[in-house]
Amino acid sequence: MRPQDTTATILAISGSLRRASFNTRLLDEAAKLAPEVFQFDLYESLGNLPHFNEDHEMPAPPAVDDLRRRLRAADGLLIATPEYNASVPGALKNAIDWLSRPSEGETLPLKGKPVAIIGASMSPLGTVRAQLSLRQILHKLDAAVVRQPEFILGSAHAQLEERSSGLDFATAEVLRLVLEQLRTLIDRASHVSVT
Template sequence: MSDLSVLAISGSLRDASFNTALIRAAQRLAPEGMTIQRYEHLAAIPPFSEDVEPEPPAPVVDLRERIAAADALLIATPEYNYGVPGVLKNALDWASRPSFPITSWVSPLAHKPVAIMGAAPTGMGTVRAQLQLRQLFLWTDSAVLSKPEIIVTNAHEKLALDGTVKDETTEALLRGLLDALVTRVRVTQLATAA
């Protein structure tokens, strides 16, 4: 198997983020041949504005280029007020544009394999935020994995901030998600080559 590159985005800006810890856990558990690089510049992306869209700011260009270069995306989202954090939605809005008028430019999210996961200290986890992301990726025509779902509840009991997984079920699900992502990337590559 050739090397597979994954760009991982945590939707949290917090230093002690459980979702960033979940990405660190994925990096530790990545199958052979998979490299997971964490995107660390979410805070630098300015609010989306159609006024500057024709000449997007450098952080936006960098994000688009990194998404385009990666074989897949791995997104770890917290849930704020029953939804996706604004900084994450904003970044994905930039990456998805332009949508109208339709031009020859294609979003780097189009047909991109995407795996979604999330961690929270509560008993509900990030179910609603993940659902919102799935809806967003329908519009971008991304290849989102539907299973396994990674909803880490009571994250403070299951994850250490350095990415150590303290729960066997969480570790097994995370390994399963990464294996499923490898399969989705390979299927997408075969379809593109055909």
């Protein structure tokens, strides 16, 4: 079992392609919270992934290989999802569809992988439906998803647009607890090699 005082690598994926995305901001805030426990690998190529196509799986496109490699190298995954039309944005679902399939000779990339879901939107509902949808997808893929606490940030603009200092204390505390639970799942999965 990996001791708590070593660093775990987290692949951080924002489901938004928007330059000023609140969800990408959330990942930045998460990275600031626990630099001694986590090393973040921020995935910024969601928009470069081709649409999933079974005809193009073998060999996989280079962008897909890169994503799978980074997921395999990570001890855990943190996904910040926006909500589009009461569900997960298409670009994020597309990435997960690629990750739901193994590359040649490899195991399923998300099976047993510790994952935490967070999300922010401007509406008071704050991605609750997108997160439920994402949980259902990850359940199907047998990922080890943090159950509690849930991090659902409604009216995201109030904190992430109008405040220059980032999340307020109470919100940051929930995010910190999510990361703590993610770390617990990582340690339990013993996926981490000691650095």
